[in-house]
Amino acid sequence: MLKVFLAEDEFVIREGIKNNINWSDHGYEFCGEAGDGELAFSMIQKLRPDILITDIRMPFMDGLTLSRMVKAEFPGIEIILLTGYEDFEYAKEAIRIGVASYLSKPISGQNLLSEIDHVAEKIIEKRKEKEAALRYEQDMKEKAQLDKQEFFKDIVTGGKSLSEILDRAKKLSMNILALRYNIVLVKIWSTRHDAGEYSGSVVQVEEKIDGIAAKYDALVFDLNLEGKALLFRADSDDELNNRIDNALLEMKEVFSGYNHIRYYGGVGQSTDRITDIPRSFDWASRAFAHLYLSSDSDFLYGSEEKLGSMKENVILSEVDPKHIDRRLIREFLRRGDESETEYFMEEFFNGMGKNAMKSTMLRQYIAMDVYFCVADFAESELKLSRSDVDAIIPSAELLADEKTTCDYLISIINKAIDLRKKTAEGSYRDVVNQVIAYIEEHYCEDELSLNQLAAVVNFSPNHLSAVFRQETGQPFIKYLTDFRMEKAKELLLSTSKKSNEIGLLVGYKDPHYFSFLFKKTQGVTTTQYRGVGHPGEAV
Numbered sequence: 105m106l107k108v109f110l111a112e113d114e115f116v117i118r119e120g121i122k123n124n125i126n127w128s129d130h131g132y133e134f135c136g137e138a139g140d141g142e143l144a145f146s147m148i149q150k151l152r153p154d155i156l157i158t159d160i161r162m163p164f165m166d167g168l169t170l171s172r173m174v175k176a177e178f179p180g181i182e183i184i185l186l187t188g189y190e191d192f193e194y195a196k197e198a199i200r201i202g203v204a205s206y207l208s209k210p211i212s213g214q215n216l217l218s219e220i221d222h223v224a225e226k227i228i229e230k231r232k233e234k235e236a237a238l239r240y241e242q243d244m245k246e247k248a249q250l251d252k253q254e255f256f257k258d259i260v261t262g263g264k265s266l267s268e269i270l271d272r273a274k275k276l277s278m279n280i281l282a283l284r285y286n287i288v289l290v291k292i293w294s295t296r297h298d299a300g301e302y303s304g305s306v307v308q309v310e311e312k313i314d315g316i317a318a319k320y321d322a323l324v325f326d327l328n329l330e331g332k333a334l335l336f337r338a339d340s341d342d343e344l345n346n347r348i349d350n351a352l353l354e355m356k357e358v359f360s361g362y363n364h365i366r367y368y369g370g371v372g373q374s375t376d377r378i379t380d381i382p383r384s385f386d387w388a389s390r391a392f393a394h395l396y397l398s399s400d401s402d403f404l405y406g407s408e409e410k411l412g413s414m415k416e417n418v419i420l421s422e423v424d425p426k427h428i429d430r431r432l433i434r435e436f437l438r439r440g441d442e443s444e445t446e447y448f449m450e451e452f453f454n455g456m457g458k459n460a461m462k463s464t465m466l467r468q469y470i471a472m473d474v475y476f477c478v479a480d481f482a483e484s485e486l487k488l489s490r491s492d493v494d495a496i497i498p499s500a501e502l503l504a505d506e507k508t509t510c511d512y513l514i515s516i517i518n519k520a521i522d523l524r525k526k527t528a529e530g531s532y533r534d535v536v537n538q539v540i541a542y543i544e545e546h547y548c549e550d551e552l553s554l555n556q557l558a559a560v561v562n563f564s565p566n567h568l569s570a571v572f573r574q575e576t577g578q579p580f581i582k583y584l585t586d587f588r589m590e591k592a593k594e595l596l597l598s599t600s601k602k603s604n605e606i607g608l609l610v611g612y613k614d615p616h617y618f619s620f621l622f623k624k625t626q627g628v629t630t631t632q633y634r635g636v637g638h639p640g641e642a643v
Contacts, residue, residue, distance in 0.1 A: 107153040109137070109138075130221075145174065157216075167187075183202075550612060
Protein backbone atom coordinates (compact mmCIF):
# COMPACT_ATOMS: atom_id res chain seq x y z
CA MET A 105 0.00 0.00 0.00
CA LEU A 106 1.53 3.33 -1.09
CA LYS A 107 1.79 6.08 1.52
CA VAL A 108 0.54 9.63 0.85
CA PHE A 109 1.62 12.76 2.76
CA LEU A 110 -0.09 16.17 2.50
CA ALA A 111 1.55 19.59 3.06
CA GLU A 112 -1.07 22.38 2.89
CA ASP A 113 -1.27 25.54 4.98
CA GLU A 114 -5.03 26.12 4.51
CA PHE A 115 -6.74 24.01 7.16
CA VAL A 116 -10.08 23.71 5.30
CA ILE A 117 -8.42 22.47 2.11
CA ARG A 118 -6.20 20.10 4.07
CA GLU A 119 -9.15 18.61 5.93
CA GLY A 120 -11.12 18.30 2.71
CA ILE A 121 -8.40 16.38 0.91
CA LYS A 122 -7.75 14.18 3.91
CA ASN A 123 -11.39 13.32 4.64
CA ASN A 124 -13.09 13.34 1.23
CA ILE A 125 -11.09 10.43 -0.18
CA ASN A 126 -11.46 6.91 1.17
CA TRP A 127 -7.73 6.25 1.01
CA SER A 128 -7.61 2.62 2.13
CA ASP A 129 -10.38 1.58 -0.27
CA HIS A 130 -8.27 2.91 -3.14
CA GLY A 131 -5.11 1.17 -1.96
CA TYR A 132 -3.40 4.09 -0.19
CA GLU A 133 -2.35 4.95 3.34
CA PHE A 134 -2.74 8.58 4.35
CA CYS A 135 0.35 8.68 6.58
CA GLY A 136 0.59 12.29 7.68
CA GLU A 137 -0.04 16.02 7.18
CA ALA A 138 1.63 19.35 7.91
CA GLY A 139 0.64 22.99 7.66
CA ASP A 140 4.00 24.30 6.39
CA GLY A 141 7.04 23.06 4.44
CA GLU A 142 9.50 23.12 7.31
CA LEU A 143 7.39 20.90 9.54
CA ALA A 144 6.51 18.72 6.56
CA PHE A 145 10.18 18.05 5.72
CA SER A 146 10.93 16.83 9.25
CA MET A 147 7.92 14.51 9.18
CA ILE A 148 8.74 13.23 5.68
CA GLN A 149 12.22 12.19 6.85
CA LYS A 150 10.59 9.96 9.47
CA LEU A 151 7.48 8.73 7.60
CA ARG A 152 9.08 8.21 4.14
CA PRO A 153 5.89 8.55 2.06
CA ASP A 154 5.71 7.41 -1.55
CA ILE A 155 3.68 10.41 -2.72
CA LEU A 156 3.86 14.00 -1.48
CA ILE A 157 0.99 16.40 -2.20
CA THR A 158 2.04 19.97 -1.45
CA ASP A 159 0.81 23.49 -1.96
CA ILE A 160 3.29 25.89 -3.54
CA ARG A 161 2.69 28.85 -1.23
CA MET A 162 3.14 28.00 2.45
CA PRO A 163 4.71 29.78 5.45
CA PHE A 164 8.24 29.03 6.74
CA MET A 165 9.09 26.97 3.61
CA ASP A 166 7.24 27.09 0.29
CA GLY A 167 6.28 24.03 -1.74
CA LEU A 168 8.99 24.46 -4.37
CA THR A 169 11.74 24.59 -1.73
CA LEU A 170 10.21 21.60 0.02
CA SER A 171 10.03 19.70 -3.28
CA ARG A 172 13.64 20.53 -4.08
CA MET A 173 14.85 19.29 -0.69
CA VAL A 174 12.70 16.12 -0.82
CA LYS A 175 13.93 15.22 -4.32
CA ALA A 176 17.55 15.78 -3.26
CA GLU A 177 17.29 13.44 -0.26
CA PHE A 178 14.52 11.04 -1.37
CA PRO A 179 14.52 10.93 -5.19
CA GLY A 180 12.02 8.05 -5.17
CA ILE A 181 9.22 10.17 -3.68
CA GLU A 182 6.84 11.45 -6.36
CA ILE A 183 5.44 14.95 -5.86
CA ILE A 184 2.10 16.51 -6.82
CA LEU A 185 2.12 20.32 -6.63
CA LEU A 186 -1.09 22.25 -5.93
CA THR A 187 -1.33 25.96 -6.71
CA GLY A 188 -3.95 28.66 -6.98
CA TYR A 189 -1.62 30.79 -9.11
CA GLU A 190 -1.29 30.49 -12.88
CA ASP A 191 2.37 31.38 -13.02
CA PHE A 192 4.40 29.77 -15.81
CA GLU A 193 7.65 30.34 -13.91
CA TYR A 194 6.33 28.10 -11.11
CA ALA A 195 5.56 25.38 -13.64
CA LYS A 196 9.03 25.61 -15.21
CA GLU A 197 10.71 25.34 -11.83
CA ALA A 198 8.50 22.37 -10.91
CA ILE A 199 9.54 20.57 -14.09
CA ARG A 200 13.20 21.30 -13.41
CA ILE A 201 12.93 19.87 -9.90
CA GLY A 202 11.28 16.69 -11.20
CA VAL A 203 7.76 17.14 -9.87
CA ALA A 204 5.39 14.49 -11.23
CA SER A 205 2.27 16.62 -11.51
CA TYR A 206 1.32 20.33 -11.38
CA LEU A 207 -2.38 20.93 -10.57
CA SER A 208 -4.46 24.08 -10.20
CA LYS A 209 -6.71 24.63 -7.21
CA PRO A 210 -9.49 24.14 -6.55
CA ILE A 211 -9.51 20.43 -7.49
CA SER A 212 -12.14 17.82 -6.79
CA GLY A 213 -11.38 14.74 -4.74
CA GLN A 214 -12.09 12.56 -7.78
CA ASN A 215 -9.69 14.47 -10.03
CA LEU A 216 -6.99 14.46 -7.38
CA LEU A 217 -7.46 10.72 -6.86
CA SER A 218 -7.20 10.17 -10.60
CA GLU A 219 -3.89 12.07 -10.63
CA ILE A 220 -2.65 10.13 -7.60
CA ASP A 221 -3.51 6.86 -9.40
CA HIS A 222 -1.51 8.03 -12.40
CA VAL A 223 1.50 8.89 -10.22
CA ALA A 224 1.14 5.57 -8.37
CA GLU A 225 1.39 3.71 -11.67
CA LYS A 226 4.69 5.48 -12.34
CA ILE A 227 5.98 4.51 -8.90
CA ILE A 228 5.01 0.86 -9.35
CA GLU A 229 6.55 0.81 -12.82
CA LYS A 230 9.81 2.27 -11.53
CA ARG A 231 9.88 -0.27 -8.72
CA LYS A 232 9.37 -3.10 -11.16
CA GLU A 233 12.18 -1.76 -13.31
CA LYS A 234 14.44 -1.53 -10.27
CA GLU A 235 13.53 -5.05 -9.16
CA ALA A 236 14.17 -6.33 -12.69
CA ALA A 237 17.54 -4.60 -12.77
CA LEU A 238 18.46 -6.08 -9.37
CA ARG A 239 17.40 -9.55 -10.51
CA TYR A 240 19.39 -9.14 -13.70
CA GLU A 241 22.40 -8.10 -11.64
CA GLN A 242 21.94 -11.18 -9.46
CA ASP A 243 21.53 -13.42 -12.49
CA MET A 244 24.71 -11.97 -13.96
CA LYS A 245 26.60 -12.63 -10.73
CA GLU A 246 28.50 -15.45 -12.41
CA LYS A 247 29.78 -13.04 -15.07
CA ALA A 248 30.73 -10.57 -12.36
CA GLN A 249 32.81 -13.32 -10.74
CA LEU A 250 34.60 -13.86 -14.05
CA ASP A 251 35.29 -10.13 -14.33
CA LYS A 252 36.72 -10.18 -10.80
CA GLN A 253 38.94 -13.15 -11.70
CA GLU A 254 40.33 -11.26 -14.69
CA PHE A 255 40.88 -8.23 -12.48
CA PHE A 256 42.79 -10.35 -9.96
CA LYS A 257 45.02 -11.66 -12.75
CA ASP A 258 45.72 -8.07 -13.77
CA ILE A 259 46.75 -7.25 -10.20
CA VAL A 260 49.04 -10.22 -9.52
CA THR A 261 50.68 -10.62 -12.92
CA GLY A 262 51.78 -6.99 -13.05
CA GLY A 263 52.09 -5.00 -16.25
CA LYS A 264 49.08 -2.80 -15.50
CA SER A 265 49.54 0.79 -14.40
CA LEU A 266 48.04 2.07 -11.16
CA SER A 267 45.51 4.17 -13.08
CA GLU A 268 44.42 1.14 -15.14
CA ILE A 269 43.96 -0.96 -11.99
CA LEU A 270 41.99 1.76 -10.20
CA ASP A 271 39.80 2.34 -13.24
CA ARG A 272 39.01 -1.39 -13.49
CA ALA A 273 38.28 -1.54 -9.75
CA LYS A 274 35.88 1.39 -10.07
CA LYS A 275 33.98 -0.36 -12.88
CA LEU A 276 33.66 -3.42 -10.65
CA SER A 277 32.50 -1.24 -7.71
CA MET A 278 35.47 -2.43 -5.66
CA ASN A 279 37.28 -0.19 -3.20
CA ILE A 280 40.87 -1.36 -3.39
CA LEU A 281 42.75 1.62 -1.95
CA ALA A 282 44.64 1.20 1.35
CA LEU A 283 48.09 1.82 2.84
CA ARG A 284 49.07 -1.87 3.26
CA TYR A 285 48.15 -5.03 1.34
CA ASN A 286 48.67 -8.78 1.64
CA ILE A 287 47.33 -11.87 -0.13
CA VAL A 288 46.13 -15.15 1.35
CA LEU A 289 45.56 -18.15 -0.91
CA VAL A 290 43.33 -20.94 0.39
CA LYS A 291 42.03 -24.18 -1.05
CA ILE A 292 39.59 -26.65 0.51
CA TRP A 293 38.36 -30.04 -0.61
CA SER A 294 36.56 -33.08 0.68
CA THR A 295 38.46 -36.29 1.40
CA ARG A 296 35.31 -38.32 0.74
CA HIS A 297 36.23 -39.69 -2.65
CA ASP A 298 33.02 -41.69 -2.86
CA ALA A 299 31.02 -38.44 -2.83
CA GLY A 300 32.07 -37.57 -6.37
CA GLU A 301 32.82 -33.99 -7.36
CA TYR A 302 30.03 -32.38 -5.42
CA SER A 303 30.21 -31.79 -1.70
CA GLY A 304 27.54 -29.75 0.02
CA SER A 305 29.79 -29.27 3.03
CA VAL A 306 32.53 -27.77 0.83
CA VAL A 307 30.03 -25.21 -0.45
CA GLN A 308 28.99 -24.42 3.13
CA VAL A 309 32.60 -23.92 4.20
CA GLU A 310 33.33 -21.71 1.18
CA GLU A 311 30.35 -19.49 2.07
CA LYS A 312 31.61 -19.20 5.65
CA ILE A 313 35.08 -18.24 4.40
CA ASP A 314 33.50 -15.50 2.29
CA GLY A 315 31.67 -14.25 5.37
CA ILE A 316 34.85 -14.16 7.46
CA ALA A 317 36.70 -12.35 4.68
CA ALA A 318 33.93 -9.73 4.51
CA LYS A 319 34.08 -9.29 8.28
CA TYR A 320 37.76 -8.33 8.02
CA ASP A 321 37.27 -6.18 4.92
CA ALA A 322 39.12 -8.56 2.58
CA LEU A 323 38.27 -8.78 -1.11
CA VAL A 324 37.48 -12.34 -2.22
CA PHE A 325 38.49 -13.63 -5.64
CA ASP A 326 37.15 -17.06 -6.57
CA LEU A 327 39.82 -18.92 -8.54
CA ASN A 328 37.49 -21.84 -9.33
CA LEU A 329 39.40 -25.12 -9.19
CA GLU A 330 42.48 -23.39 -7.76
CA GLY A 331 40.69 -22.18 -4.62
CA LYS A 332 40.25 -18.61 -3.38
CA ALA A 333 42.45 -15.56 -3.10
CA LEU A 334 41.79 -13.07 -0.30
CA LEU A 335 43.22 -9.58 -0.63
CA PHE A 336 43.52 -8.04 2.84
CA ARG A 337 43.89 -4.26 3.20
CA ALA A 338 44.61 -1.98 6.16
CA ASP A 339 46.28 1.30 7.10
CA SER A 340 49.20 -0.24 9.03
CA ASP A 341 51.13 -3.50 9.25
CA ASP A 342 49.85 -4.14 12.76
CA GLU A 343 46.24 -3.71 11.69
CA LEU A 344 46.82 -5.82 8.58
CA ASN A 345 48.49 -8.66 10.50
CA ASN A 346 45.76 -8.62 13.15
CA ARG A 347 43.08 -8.89 10.50
CA ILE A 348 44.81 -11.80 8.79
CA ASP A 349 45.61 -13.64 12.04
CA ASN A 350 42.07 -13.27 13.37
CA ALA A 351 40.54 -14.27 10.05
CA LEU A 352 42.70 -17.42 9.85
CA LEU A 353 41.81 -18.35 13.43
CA GLU A 354 38.11 -18.09 12.61
CA MET A 355 38.59 -20.11 9.43
CA LYS A 356 40.39 -22.85 11.33
CA GLU A 357 37.50 -22.95 13.78
CA VAL A 358 35.12 -23.46 10.86
CA PHE A 359 37.30 -26.20 9.38
CA SER A 360 37.45 -28.00 12.73
CA GLY A 361 33.73 -28.72 12.48
CA TYR A 362 34.21 -30.86 9.34
CA ASN A 363 36.34 -33.98 9.83
CA HIS A 364 36.36 -34.81 6.11
CA ILE A 365 37.44 -31.34 4.95
CA ARG A 366 41.10 -30.68 4.22
CA TYR A 367 42.43 -27.20 3.65
CA TYR A 368 45.67 -25.44 2.94
CA GLY A 369 46.63 -21.81 2.68
CA GLY A 370 49.56 -19.59 1.85
CA VAL A 371 50.06 -16.10 3.27
CA GLY A 372 52.16 -13.58 1.36
CA GLN A 373 54.22 -10.67 2.60
CA SER A 374 52.71 -7.24 3.13
CA THR A 375 53.38 -4.38 0.75
CA ASP A 376 52.46 -0.72 0.58
CA ARG A 377 51.93 -0.48 -3.17
CA ILE A 378 49.16 -1.87 -5.35
CA THR A 379 51.69 -2.40 -8.14
CA ASP A 380 53.84 -4.45 -5.71
CA ILE A 381 51.02 -6.92 -4.91
CA PRO A 382 52.57 -9.44 -7.36
CA ARG A 383 55.45 -9.84 -4.88
CA SER A 384 52.99 -10.61 -2.09
CA PHE A 385 51.26 -13.11 -4.39
CA ASP A 386 54.60 -14.74 -5.21
CA TRP A 387 55.33 -15.39 -1.52
CA ALA A 388 51.79 -16.64 -0.92
CA SER A 389 52.20 -19.01 -3.87
CA ARG A 390 55.51 -20.33 -2.53
CA ALA A 391 53.88 -21.05 0.81
CA PHE A 392 50.81 -22.50 -0.90
CA ALA A 393 53.04 -24.92 -2.86
CA HIS A 394 53.61 -26.79 0.41
CA LEU A 395 50.02 -28.00 0.06
CA TYR A 396 51.49 -30.85 -1.99
CA LEU A 397 54.42 -31.43 0.38
CA SER A 398 52.40 -31.96 3.54
CA SER A 399 49.61 -34.23 4.68
CA ASP A 400 48.46 -31.68 7.27
CA SER A 401 45.96 -28.88 6.90
CA ASP A 402 47.45 -25.52 7.77
CA PHE A 403 48.15 -21.92 6.77
CA LEU A 404 51.82 -21.26 6.01
CA TYR A 405 53.39 -17.80 5.93
CA GLY A 406 55.63 -17.13 2.95
CA SER A 407 59.03 -15.83 4.01
CA GLU A 408 62.65 -16.95 4.00
CA GLU A 409 62.47 -17.48 7.76
CA LYS A 410 59.29 -19.57 7.74
CA LEU A 411 60.03 -21.62 4.64
CA GLY A 412 63.69 -21.94 5.56
CA SER A 413 62.84 -23.50 8.90
CA MET A 414 60.86 -26.17 7.08
CA LYS A 415 63.91 -27.08 4.99
CA GLU A 416 65.92 -27.92 8.10
CA ASN A 417 63.23 -30.33 9.27
CA VAL A 418 63.81 -32.60 6.29
CA ILE A 419 67.58 -32.27 5.87
CA LEU A 420 67.93 -36.07 6.23
CA SER A 421 66.81 -36.51 2.62
CA GLU A 422 69.92 -34.60 1.54
CA VAL A 423 71.96 -37.72 2.22
CA ASP A 424 69.27 -40.40 2.11
CA PRO A 425 67.19 -40.11 -1.11
CA LYS A 426 64.94 -43.05 -0.24
CA HIS A 427 63.07 -40.62 1.99
CA ILE A 428 61.69 -38.88 -1.10
CA ASP A 429 57.95 -39.50 -0.93
CA ARG A 430 56.33 -40.30 -4.27
CA ARG A 431 52.94 -39.59 -2.75
CA LEU A 432 53.78 -35.89 -2.77
CA ILE A 433 54.45 -35.98 -6.50
CA ARG A 434 51.30 -38.00 -7.16
CA GLU A 435 49.20 -35.61 -5.08
CA PHE A 436 50.47 -32.71 -7.15
CA LEU A 437 49.83 -34.58 -10.38
CA ARG A 438 46.22 -35.14 -9.25
CA ARG A 439 45.45 -31.60 -8.11
CA GLY A 440 48.17 -29.22 -9.22
CA ASP A 441 48.19 -26.72 -12.06
CA GLU A 442 50.98 -25.81 -14.49
CA SER A 443 51.13 -22.35 -12.93
CA GLU A 444 52.10 -23.98 -9.60
CA THR A 445 54.68 -26.49 -10.86
CA GLU A 446 57.72 -24.24 -10.63
CA TYR A 447 56.91 -23.25 -7.04
CA PHE A 448 56.19 -26.87 -6.11
CA MET A 449 59.46 -28.21 -7.52
CA GLU A 450 61.47 -25.39 -5.96
CA GLU A 451 60.07 -26.17 -2.52
CA PHE A 452 60.40 -29.93 -3.18
CA PHE A 453 64.13 -29.49 -3.86
CA ASN A 454 64.60 -27.05 -1.02
CA GLY A 455 63.04 -29.55 1.34
CA MET A 456 65.92 -31.95 0.71
CA GLY A 457 68.51 -29.43 1.86
CA LYS A 458 70.47 -26.74 0.09
CA ASN A 459 73.26 -29.05 -1.08
CA ALA A 460 71.24 -32.14 -1.99
CA MET A 461 70.88 -31.29 -5.68
CA LYS A 462 74.57 -30.60 -6.12
CA SER A 463 75.23 -34.34 -6.17
CA THR A 464 75.05 -35.67 -9.74
CA MET A 465 74.10 -39.14 -8.52
CA LEU A 466 71.35 -37.88 -6.23
CA ARG A 467 70.09 -35.52 -8.93
CA GLN A 468 69.87 -38.37 -11.44
CA TYR A 469 68.17 -40.60 -8.87
CA ILE A 470 65.52 -37.97 -8.17
CA ALA A 471 64.93 -37.37 -11.88
CA MET A 472 64.43 -41.08 -12.53
CA ASP A 473 62.19 -41.48 -9.49
CA VAL A 474 59.98 -38.57 -10.53
CA TYR A 475 59.90 -39.89 -14.11
CA PHE A 476 58.67 -43.32 -12.97
CA CYS A 477 56.10 -41.65 -10.72
CA VAL A 478 54.81 -39.57 -13.66
CA ALA A 479 54.78 -42.58 -15.96
CA ASP A 480 52.92 -44.70 -13.39
CA PHE A 481 50.38 -41.87 -12.89
CA ALA A 482 49.78 -41.66 -16.65
CA GLU A 483 49.28 -45.43 -16.91
CA SER A 484 47.31 -46.15 -13.75
CA GLU A 485 45.15 -43.03 -13.43
CA LEU A 486 44.97 -41.66 -16.97
CA LYS A 487 44.74 -45.16 -18.50
CA LEU A 488 47.43 -44.53 -21.14
CA SER A 489 49.46 -47.38 -22.60
CA ARG A 490 53.16 -47.55 -21.83
CA SER A 491 54.00 -46.89 -25.48
CA ASP A 492 51.87 -43.72 -25.41
CA VAL A 493 53.58 -42.63 -22.20
CA ASP A 494 57.05 -43.19 -23.70
CA ALA A 495 56.06 -41.20 -26.79
CA ILE A 496 54.77 -38.24 -24.81
CA ILE A 497 56.99 -38.11 -21.72
CA PRO A 498 60.75 -38.35 -22.39
CA SER A 499 62.83 -40.42 -19.95
CA ALA A 500 65.62 -38.79 -17.97
CA GLU A 501 68.96 -38.65 -19.71
CA LEU A 502 72.20 -37.56 -18.04
CA LEU A 503 71.30 -34.20 -16.47
CA ALA A 504 74.28 -31.87 -16.32
CA ASP A 505 73.30 -29.48 -13.55
CA GLU A 506 70.58 -28.37 -11.15
CA LYS A 507 68.86 -26.07 -13.67
CA THR A 508 68.73 -28.76 -16.35
CA THR A 509 67.26 -31.21 -13.83
CA CYS A 510 64.68 -28.71 -12.61
CA ASP A 511 63.65 -27.76 -16.16
CA TYR A 512 63.29 -31.43 -17.12
CA LEU A 513 61.14 -32.29 -14.11
CA ILE A 514 58.92 -29.24 -14.55
CA SER A 515 58.52 -30.21 -18.20
CA ILE A 516 57.44 -33.82 -17.60
CA ILE A 517 55.14 -32.89 -14.71
CA ASN A 518 53.47 -30.24 -16.86
CA LYS A 519 53.05 -32.79 -19.67
CA ALA A 520 51.33 -35.13 -17.21
CA ILE A 521 49.07 -32.32 -15.94
CA ASP A 522 48.19 -31.43 -19.52
CA LEU A 523 47.34 -35.09 -20.18
CA ARG A 524 45.22 -35.14 -17.02
CA LYS A 525 43.31 -32.08 -18.18
CA LYS A 526 42.77 -33.48 -21.67
CA THR A 527 41.55 -36.75 -20.19
CA ALA A 528 39.22 -34.80 -17.91
CA GLU A 529 37.94 -32.77 -20.85
CA GLY A 530 36.34 -35.91 -22.26
CA SER A 531 34.45 -36.59 -19.05
CA TYR A 532 33.74 -32.88 -18.64
CA ARG A 533 32.35 -32.78 -22.14
CA ASP A 534 29.94 -35.55 -21.19
CA VAL A 535 28.91 -33.59 -18.09
CA VAL A 536 28.38 -30.38 -20.08
CA ASN A 537 26.36 -32.28 -22.69
CA GLN A 538 24.25 -33.60 -19.82
CA VAL A 539 23.78 -30.06 -18.53
CA ILE A 540 22.82 -28.76 -21.98
CA ALA A 541 20.33 -31.58 -22.41
CA TYR A 542 18.86 -30.74 -19.01
CA ILE A 543 18.57 -27.07 -20.00
CA GLU A 544 16.77 -27.99 -23.23
CA GLU A 545 14.28 -30.07 -21.25
CA HIS A 546 13.79 -27.74 -18.26
CA TYR A 547 14.45 -24.19 -19.60
CA CYS A 548 10.78 -23.29 -19.03
CA GLU A 549 11.22 -23.71 -15.26
CA ASP A 550 11.76 -20.35 -13.56
CA GLU A 551 13.85 -21.82 -10.73
CA LEU A 552 16.43 -23.45 -13.04
CA SER A 553 19.85 -22.37 -11.75
CA LEU A 554 23.54 -23.22 -11.68
CA ASN A 555 23.15 -24.63 -8.15
CA GLN A 556 20.32 -26.92 -9.26
CA LEU A 557 22.31 -28.22 -12.22
CA ALA A 558 25.41 -28.68 -10.06
CA ALA A 559 23.44 -31.01 -7.81
CA VAL A 560 22.10 -32.90 -10.85
CA VAL A 561 25.60 -33.66 -12.21
CA ASN A 562 27.23 -34.03 -8.75
CA PHE A 563 29.61 -31.08 -9.09
CA SER A 564 30.15 -28.06 -6.87
CA PRO A 565 28.63 -24.90 -8.42
CA ASN A 566 32.06 -23.25 -8.80
CA HIS A 567 33.50 -26.33 -10.45
CA LEU A 568 30.57 -26.67 -12.84
CA SER A 569 30.80 -22.97 -13.69
CA ALA A 570 34.48 -23.35 -14.61
CA VAL A 571 33.94 -26.54 -16.59
CA PHE A 572 30.88 -25.19 -18.43
CA ARG A 573 32.74 -22.04 -19.45
CA GLN A 574 35.76 -24.10 -20.50
CA GLU A 575 33.67 -26.34 -22.76
CA THR A 576 31.19 -23.79 -24.20
CA GLY A 577 33.22 -20.60 -24.11
CA GLN A 578 30.58 -18.69 -22.13
CA PRO A 579 29.19 -18.52 -18.57
CA PHE A 580 26.26 -20.76 -17.70
CA ILE A 581 23.83 -17.88 -17.09
CA LYS A 582 24.60 -16.33 -20.48
CA TYR A 583 24.07 -19.67 -22.21
CA LEU A 584 20.73 -20.17 -20.42
CA THR A 585 19.58 -16.60 -21.10
CA ASP A 586 20.54 -16.79 -24.78
CA PHE A 587 18.78 -20.14 -25.11
CA ARG A 588 15.58 -18.76 -23.56
CA MET A 589 15.70 -15.60 -25.68
CA GLU A 590 16.00 -17.65 -28.88
CA LYS A 591 12.95 -19.68 -27.84
CA ALA A 592 11.10 -16.46 -27.06
CA LYS A 593 11.93 -14.98 -30.47
CA GLU A 594 10.66 -18.12 -32.17
CA LEU A 595 7.37 -17.85 -30.29
CA LEU A 596 7.04 -14.13 -30.97
CA LEU A 597 7.27 -14.70 -34.71
CA SER A 598 5.33 -17.94 -34.96
CA THR A 599 2.44 -17.42 -32.53
CA SER A 600 -0.02 -14.72 -31.49
CA LYS A 601 0.61 -15.33 -27.80
CA LYS A 602 0.99 -12.33 -25.54
CA SER A 603 4.45 -11.47 -24.32
CA ASN A 604 3.66 -12.41 -20.72
CA GLU A 605 2.51 -15.87 -21.92
CA ILE A 606 5.71 -16.27 -23.92
CA GLY A 607 7.79 -15.21 -20.93
CA LEU A 608 6.14 -17.92 -18.85
CA LEU A 609 6.77 -20.52 -21.57
CA VAL A 610 10.50 -19.75 -21.65
CA GLY A 611 11.04 -19.74 -17.87
CA TYR A 612 10.13 -16.25 -16.61
CA LYS A 613 7.18 -16.06 -14.23
CA ASP A 614 7.60 -12.31 -13.88
CA PRO A 615 6.41 -10.72 -17.15
CA HIS A 616 8.07 -7.43 -16.30
CA TYR A 617 11.44 -9.11 -15.85
CA PHE A 618 11.00 -10.97 -19.13
CA SER A 619 10.30 -7.69 -20.96
CA PHE A 620 13.26 -6.03 -19.23
CA LEU A 621 15.60 -8.92 -20.07
CA PHE A 622 14.42 -9.17 -23.69
CA LYS A 623 15.12 -5.50 -24.32
CA LYS A 624 18.40 -5.68 -22.40
CA THR A 625 19.72 -8.61 -24.45
CA GLN A 626 18.09 -7.98 -27.83
CA GLY A 627 18.12 -4.19 -27.92
CA VAL A 628 14.41 -3.93 -28.80
CA THR A 629 11.08 -4.57 -27.10
CA THR A 630 9.05 -7.68 -27.87
CA THR A 631 6.62 -5.54 -29.90
CA GLN A 632 9.43 -4.00 -31.93
CA TYR A 633 10.87 -7.47 -32.57
CA ARG A 634 7.55 -8.77 -33.81
CA GLY A 635 7.38 -5.88 -36.19
CA VAL A 636 4.55 -4.58 -38.32
CA GLY A 637 2.25 -7.27 -39.65
CA HIS A 638 3.04 -9.81 -36.97
CA PRO A 639 0.19 -10.69 -34.62
CA GLY A 640 0.57 -9.53 -31.08
CA GLU A 641 -0.22 -6.93 -28.49
CA ALA A 642 1.49 -3.79 -27.31
CA VAL A 643 3.96 -4.44 -24.53
